[in-house]
Amino acid sequence: MARFPRKKTDRIKGIDRRTLLVGGGAAAGLLIAWGTWPRRYAPNLNAAPGETIVNAFLKIDRSGQIIVIVPQTETGQGVTTILPQIVADELGADWRTVAVQSAPISPLYANTLLARDWLASDWTRLLGDAGDWALGQYATRNALMLTGGGTSVPMFHAACRDAGAAARVLLCKAAAANWDIPWESCDIQNGLISDGGDRRTKIGDVVEQAIGFDLPAILPLRQGQDGRLAGLDLPRLDTPSKIDGSHNFAADIRLPDMVYASIRQGPIGDATLAGLDERSASGVTGFLKLIRQDRWLAAVATNWWAANKALDLADPIFTLRGTPVSSATIDDALEAAFSGTSGRRLYAQGDLLPVFEGATILASEYQVDAGLHLALEPLCATARVTDDGAEVWLATQAPGLARAAVADALGLPESAVTLYPLHAGGSFGRKMDWDVGVQAVLIARDMGRPVQLLWSRLEDVIQDRPAAPAHARMAAKLGRTGAIEGWLAKVAAPCAMTQTWARIADGALPHQAAADTADKATRLAVAGMVPPYAIPNWAVDHYPADVGLALGFTRGNAHLHGTFFTESFVDELAHLAGMEAMSFRIQMLGGNPRLAHCLSTAAAMGGWQGGIAGSGQGIAAHMMNGAYGAVMVEASMRGNRLSVGRIIAAVDVGDQVNPDIARQQIEGGLIYGLATAMGASVPYEGGLPTRAILGRMNLPRLADIGEVTVELIRSTAPPAGVTDLAAPLVAPAIANALYTWTGQRLRSLPLLGTT
Known part of the structure; x- marks a missing residue:
């Protein structure tokens, strides 16, 4: 059991009239109240031995490998190729040296574009530019990392381009200093820095030196079409691993001493667990335990099939408050509206x-x-809870909100929760919700060992x-x-x-x-x-x-x-x-x-x-x-x-x-x-x-x-x-x-x- 004191995580609330009319005047109140908040954020990336953090979107190692930090969830839409392609194009990298890493939760990766579209209201529109600014600041300062609505490229195109341009300038400055020439005469193509003549050097050879230089006030973008990657049909970076089976989705995670869980959550609506048959479930080979919550029942076993079979035999009974939903009640409600x-x-x-x-x-x-969503991959999460905190492996379109929900469920500070964002086997928006991650950590805490929770297809359809x-x-x-x-x-x-x-x-x-x-x-x-x-x-x-x-x-x-x-x-x-x-x-x-x-x-x-x-x-x-x-x-x-x-x-x-x-x-x-x-x-x-x-x-x-x-x-x-x-x-x-x-x-x- 975790030893952290119970801490109620502050929920992110919507923008409404009360939160906007701060300090007496709407725009003035926002400017005064938020103008004193910090506006600069440093990258919170980790660097492996030999890697150099260039900026929030880019790391380069000594071998010249370009590691692009992608702040969006890959759900099959190709974002882990497109955003790196923007960076590599502006940098002048060799596409064969480009790798991808998921971004940690940070205000630097907030999707202000989707947040503005999602949270705009009559009050923010009334404030005009001030309301738009307020929504952007709200998203940034709450680190609202969101994937959806086709916003990945429109939101991060400029940031990725500038990240590549900044790296190119710094690398050219380092090479130019070694050659004692103006840095403006240098360029990078196919991963090699050159002076336009016979002198060339590899990116990895000067990257550690490069970060000691300053950037110009205005970043010069690449000109011309020679060696450009933008606009090319480059192969997707995630295709080889998906073909050979090495690509890890949520159900592929394996941890030492891990067990498996399945879950039942009752009918649609306000349903609470009322009863179950514990004795029948215990007869399944590999069955370990039934875990009961107010609104769901999970079975844990040494394999997922056994866990799901135990749930079938447990035959949980739920009490549903209110009128059960039906196609007829749906149509009646819409007509009555x-x-x-x-x-x-x-x-x-x-x-x-x-x-x-x-x-x-x-x-x-x-x-x-x-x-219905009907994504190929039903909801799945793997969790490990120890005295030091919690770890959860989860495909999520809202990682910051998912981490906050996990911390709240466990009574932990958010800093004690590590969320590993995974690629999704399809989503269509379904993985904006984080329920499966919260359920997984609660089951793992109860079991005292790592647990992988996978919803059945039946559960996926009922609870869609x-x-x-x-x-x-x-x-x-x-x-x-x-x-x-x-x-x-x-x-x-x-x-x-x-x-x-x-x-x-x-x-x-x-x-x-x-x-x-x-x-x-x-x-x-x-x-x-x-x-x-x-x-x-x-x-x-x-x-x-x-x-x-x-x-x-x-x-x-x-x-x-x-x-x-x-x-x-x-x-x-x-x-x-x-x-x-x-x-x-x-x-x-x-x-x-x-x-x-x-x-x-x-x-x-x-x-x-x-x-x-x-x-x-x-x-x-x-x-x-x-x-x-x-x-x-x-x-x-x-x-x-x-x-x-x-x-x-x-x-x-x-x-x-x-x-x-x-x-x-x-x-x-x-x-x-x-x-x-x-x-x-x-x-x-x-x-x-x-x-x-x-x-x-x-x-x-x-x-x-x-x-x-x-x-x-x-x-x-x-x-x-x-x-x-x-x-x-x-x-x-x-x-x-x-x-x-x-x-x-x-x-x-x-x-x-x-x-």
Whole structure:
């Protein structure tokens, strides 16, 4: 048992009116209160023998190996290649010498971009630049290391570039001092420092000397294209180890004297453990112990199969307070939200009232079911708790918050907890939550030896934090020319991102987080609903709801349902106007040339026939966070099964560092979106999903997917995030395609239902 005194870890609270109005005046109070806080942070990296810490993003050893510090979690999106490629490009390194190390928890690696997007409120927007500054400082000073929302490259591109540039300058200064020449005449290419003539030296030979020099006030960036790595399709650094099996995921960790655990947590909602059969569990070979908490039961054994079998035989019974969640109660809650008092108009332009008054309008209703994550790797963590503190091996998208939660659960100071961040075998946002890490350390403390906790697939599905279900009521009026004159979107949906923050930062239980945010209208719940088209009068209203599900961070977040509502309804309006769907969109994109280019490119590459009856062709376009994309699909029905023959995507995501990885992420997003359209949802009844086997979820198989083409449109714009862009586009494009194939307008996701 740890001997540390009980210490309640301070939870990171959300930014609200009270915390912003500091010292009497909002902006003035913040400036006075926070202006006295420290603003400079030193790297907290460890250096092995022979390694030299150059800056917070870079170490170099004597052999010339370049070790790039990556502050983001690798979930398959390629960030452990892209960020090192930025550093290596600016440094002039040989790609074969580049290695990667995960960053420790530090304010230097705070993701202020995602924090600003996630935590922005009416109050921070009211403060303008001061509110934006406050959110950035809040994220930095709380070391909010967050991975998600496609923010890795936009957030850390400049920092990685500057880290490489700083190292290049220092190394050139060291070499120039040895050669007694101006450092400006030196350069680095392929890992060798040269003076432009015959003199050359290796990076590792002068790195220890280099850190003694000062940097210029303005860092000179590399010029020209000779030897540049940016823009090349360099091989991923994590591919070899994943191919040969040496890559360590959470379930691969092995510690001396380690045992294995499985867990049961009851039905969805406010469930507490009420009883179990201890005697039956004890008969399993290898079984060691049952560990009981208020809300879960874990079995520990010498192997995971035995632990899971013991849980089956223990047959835990849970008491559920409140109404058990079901598909019917979810739908009822969303419909009831439209007549509730918490709805708010969050976006508006022009004046809709005179446009709609006395006019003939088109109105349609849509709905989206909660979408499961279904990552390849179920949640897993390994923990060791000793008298000196705790260690936990965990794939987490929020390492600082996870460490704080572990410390709080054990009653330890955060300094006594070491968190080893691992790569995730898929996530899609699921590993933003840290529950499995807390459970693992509690079990390890009880056992007095290292424990690896792995959730079963059944547990992973039951306790998933899915994407939000949503209902929408769409209305629009067309003008005489066919253009949209008025547009109104009313969306009933809980906010998954608000719930996620309440859990991971404030420590709220899942059912508490859902209930506490049930009356809070927020822009995060209707992201993707602002139409990208030139519509003179439009509005978006949000009606919050408590549907009884704990919801979570996902790929695309609210854009998943927002884009489906918007692009499906635009297609309906095009047919009502008697115009082909692409031209209908293009006529309203005069002020959005990048999206118009994507749309026309996808249509040209796909051989767009105008969406005529029987063509099976559908199209959709969307933009988010500086990324623009359009998708054209060819789809048909084979009996009662959907078949997608072709998917063509044209995207403008800025000047990408590694175009091949960008294509991989767009392709992955397309398949993720296809899963959202076909399955990835389950019906609920009695507080449980009615199925939990992946083979029964109508997920896409290779036979269902034909040709996939991704066109990256050349752009000189800054690189945008690509992980979230494609997923929201697929479902509306398929729905629009099936309308031309069947003549029926499908307004629900999954498109073929969840029965």
